[in-house]
Amino acid sequence: MNNEILVTRSSMPSMDEYIDEIKELWDTRWITNMGEKHKELQRKLIEYLKVENVDLLTNGHMALELTLQALNLSGEVITTPFTFASTTHAIVRNGLTPVFCDINPYDFTLDVTKLESLITDKTSAIVPVHVYGNICNIEEIERISHKYDLRVIYDAAHTFGERYKGRGIGSFGDASCFSFHATKVFNTIEGGAVCYRDKELGEKLYNLKNFGIRGPETVESVGANAKMNEFSAAMGICNLRYVDADIEKRKKIVEHYRERLTNIEGIQLNSIQDNVESNYAYFPVIFDEKTFCYSRNEVADRLAEQGIFTRKYFYPLTNTFDCFHGKFDANKTPVALHIAKRVLTLPLYAELSIEDVDRICDLIINMN
Numbered sequence: 001m002n003n004e005i006l007v008t009r010s011s012m013p014s015m016d017e018y019i020d021e022i023k024e025l026w027d028t029r030w031i032t033n034m035g036e037k038h039k040e041l042q043r044k045l046i047e048y049l050k051v052e053n054v055d056l057l058t059n060g061h062m063a064l065e066l067t068l069q070a071l072n073l074s075g076e077v078i079t080t081p082f083t084f085a086s087t088t089h090a091i092v093r094n095g096l097t098p099v100f101c102d103i104n105p106y107d108f109t110l111d112v113t114k115l116e117s118l119i120t121d122k123t124s125a126i127v128p129v130h131v132y133g134n135i136c137n138i139e140e141i142e143r144i145s146h147k148y149d150l151r152v153i154y155d156a157a158h159t160f161g162e163r164y165k166g167r168g169i170g171s172f173g174d175a176s177c178f179s180f181h182a183t184k185v186f187n188t189i190e191g192g193a194v195c196y197r198d199k200e201l202g203e204k205l206y207n208l209k210n211f212g213i214r215g216p217e218t219v220e221s222v223g224a225n226a227k228m229n230e231f232s233a234a235m236g237i238c239n240l241r242y243v244d245a246d247i248e249k250r251k252k253i254v255e256h257y258r259e260r261l262t263n264i265e266g267i268q269l270n271s272i273q274d275n276v277e278s279n280y281a282y283f284p285v286i287f288d289e290k291t292f293c294y295s296r297n298e299v300a301d302r303l304a305e306q307g308i309f310t311r312k313y314f315y316p317l318t319n320t321f322d323c324f325h326g327k328f329d330a331n332k333t334p335v336a337l338h339i340a341k342r343v344l345t346l347p348l349y350a351e352l353s354i355e356d357v358d359r360i361c362d363l364i365i366n367m368n
Contacts, residue, residue, distance in 0.1 A: 003307050004307040004308075004309065005307065005308045005309065005347050005352070005356055005359075005360070006309050006347065007309050007310055007311045007345060007346075007347050007348075008183045008347070008348065008349050009349040009350075009351060009352075010182040010183065010187055010349075011185075011186075011187060011239055011242065011243075011246050011349070011350055012235075012238075012239070013235075013238035013239060013241070013242065017238055018234065018235065018238055021037075021234040021235075021237060021238055022037075022230075022231060022234045024036075025037075025230055025231070025234075030230065031229060031230045031231065032227060032229040032230060033210075033227060034210075034227060035230045035233075036230075037230040037231075037233035037234045037237065038056055038227075038228055038229075038230060038233045040233070040237060041056060041188070041228075041233040041236045041237050041240070042054050042055075042056055044237065044240055045193060045236075045240070048161065048240060048243075049160075049161070049168045049169075049170045049171075049195060050163070050167065050168030050170075050171065051168050051170045051171045051176075051195040052171070052195075052196070052197050053195065053196050053197065053199075053202050054170075054193050054194070054195055055193065055194045055196070055202060055205050055206065055209070056191065056192075056193050056227075056228040056233065057191065057192045057193065057194065057209055057226045057227070057228055058190065058191065058192065058209075058225075058226045058227065058228055058229075059179065059180075059181065059190050059191060059192045059226075060086065060157050060177060060178060060179025060180065060181060060191075060192035060193075061086040061089070061090060061179075061192070062192060062209070062224070062226040063177040063178065063179070063192035063193060063194045064086065064087065064090040064127075064153070064155060064177040064192075065089075065090040065093055065094065066194075066205060066208045066209060066224065066226060067153055067175045067177055067194050067196075067201075067205065068090055068091065068094045068096065068125075068127075068153060069094055069208060070201055070204035070205050070208055071125070071151050071153070071174065071175075071201065073094065073096055073124040073125050073151065074095075074096070074124055075096065075097065075122035075123060075124045076096065076097045076098075076099045076120060076122045076123045076124065077091050077096045077097070077098055077099065077123070077124060077125045077126070077127055078098075078099045078100075078101050078115065078118050078119070078123060078125070078126045078127070079091060079098050079099070079100065079101065079110075079126070079127040079128070079129070080100065080101055080102075080103055080109070080110045080128065080129050080333075080336065081100045081317040081318045081319040081320075081328075081330065081333050081336050082103045082108055082129070082131065082314050082317060082333075082336040082339065082340060083129045083131070083155065083314060083318060084157070084314065085318060085321070086155075086157075086179075087127060087129055087155050087318065088318040088319075088321075088324075090127075091127060096124075097122075098318075098319075098328075099118050099123070100318075100319050100328060100332065100333050100336075101114055101115055101118055101333070102114055102332075102333040102334065102335045102336055103131075103333070103335050103336045103339065104335065105335050105338075105339065106271045107131070107134035107270070107271045107273060108131045108132065108134060108270075108284070108339060109128065109129065109130065109131050109134055109135070109136040109137065110126075110128045110129065110136055110137075110141075111335070112136075112137045112140040112141060112144070115140075115141070115144055116144055116148075119144075119148050119150070123148065123150060124150065124151065125150055125151035125152065125153060126141060126144075126145060126150055126151070126152050126153075127152075127153050127154075127155060128141055128152070128154055128155070129154075129155040129157075129158075130154060130155065130156050130157075130158050130159040130162075130169065131158060132158055132270055132281055132282040132283075132284050132345075133158050133159055133162065133278050133279050133280060133281040133282065134158075134270065134271070134273060134276075135159060135162065135164055135169060135273065135276055136154070138164060138172050141173075142172075142173075145173075151174045152172075152173035152174055153173060153174055153175050153176075153177065154169075154172060154173045154175070154176040154177065155177055156169055156170060156176040156177060156178050156195075157177070157178060157179035157181075157184070158184075158279075158281045158282065159178075159279065159281070160178055160180075160184060160185050160186045160243075160279055160281075161185065161186065161243060161244075161247065161279050162276060162277055162278060162279050163276070163277040164275060164276055164277075165275045168195075170195030171195065171197075174196065174197075174198070174201070175194050175195065175196045175201065176194070176195045176196075177192065177193070177194050177195075178192055178193045178194075178195070179191075179192050180192055180193065180232075180236060184281070185243065185246065185247065185250070185279045185280075185281050186236070186239055186240065186243045187235070187236075187239060188228065188232040188233060188235050188236035188239070189231070189232050189235050190232060191228050191232045191233075191236065192228075204221075207220065207221045207223045208221075208223045208224055208226070209223065209224065209225070209226040209227055210223055210225070210226075210227055211223045211224070211225060245350075246350040247279050247280060249350040249351075250279070250280035250281075250348060250349070250350055251278070251280050252354070253280070253283075253348060253352055253354070253357055254280045254283055254348070256354055256357050256358075257269075257283050257346065257348075257357055257361065260357070260358070260361035260365070261285065261361060261364070261365075264292075264365065264368065265291050265292065265368075266287060266288045266289075266290070266291035266292025266293065266368065267285055267286070267287060267288075267292060267364075268285070268286035268288070269284075269285060269286075270282075270283065270284050270285075280348070281348075282313070282345045282348060283345060283346045283347075283348045284313070284343050284344070284345045284346075285343070285344050285345075285346060286339060286342045286343055287299055287342050287344060288342065289342075292367075292368055293367075293368055294367050294368070295342075296312065296341070296342045296343065296344050297312075298367075299344060299364060299367065300312065300344055302363065302367060303360065303363060303364075306359075306363060308347065308359075308360055308363070309347070310344050310345060310346055310347065311344070311345045312340075312343065312344060312345075313343065313344075313345040314340060314343070315340045315341065315343065316340060317330055317333065317336055317337060317340050319333065346360060347360065
């Protein structure tokens, strides 16, 4: 019997349910190019996410990269280095210069108190990142963006299905970009989406994801190929039926982690935000080696020895990547640098048992 516990495990419907969902594709042979499954998932996500418009793409990265391109930005874009590579790469691949703002040490989102000091006459947009299911300070970002006439594109990869003050998280900013990667709370095997209000932005996104083709003999702009296929859309339709139940299971797991690990010296847990209906996407723990007696790396190694696999998420910071060597100074984002060296995300997925959570917590607690 395999007793290994991975950091995550993809949610999937039964094989029979998925096969039933895709059967008609063998009749129609319409397996890509915005077929019926694509359209159905699009409709269901608009309703579920409580947003005006959704466009589906091959993955979350292309959702973000093409949104930035569709907005025709130039110059500098303020963002955070405490994120997955995709966020920074999407900015750079659009010929834009990322300007890194530090994070706050409580929910690890962009520190809005440092935001205005980074704005110059070259700044065209802000790309804040909702982290671990924690949402950014939306009101302050909105105030600042309006004051300086800046675009706001949220990297919402971690916040599928969340609500803030009853409002769908994808309805904020000029656009919000989601990832439906296999490791996420909701997946389409691989996929992504952009939520937006401006119809003109939607038209540009469509062109960019489909070669600029608008008809059999009409190609009105230069575009890429980033269309979600029907098999991925079908997986999304199936998984959407269970996502609320999965989130409820994740909630119980997170609550048990908190019960076991709260008030342990040297351990900082993820903050709980007011007015947020969380999706319990990740369970990050910050280990202070001075008071816990063991470093994050030592904890990760000890757990791995017992077949429990964690993730140093996010480490390293994007402003320290080899591909950007010499271009940025991570010391200008000291909080992000501090957290990145100490954070460990523990296993979390809907099927994780409470017994396994106890096993993980016992190993951590007994180290100290």
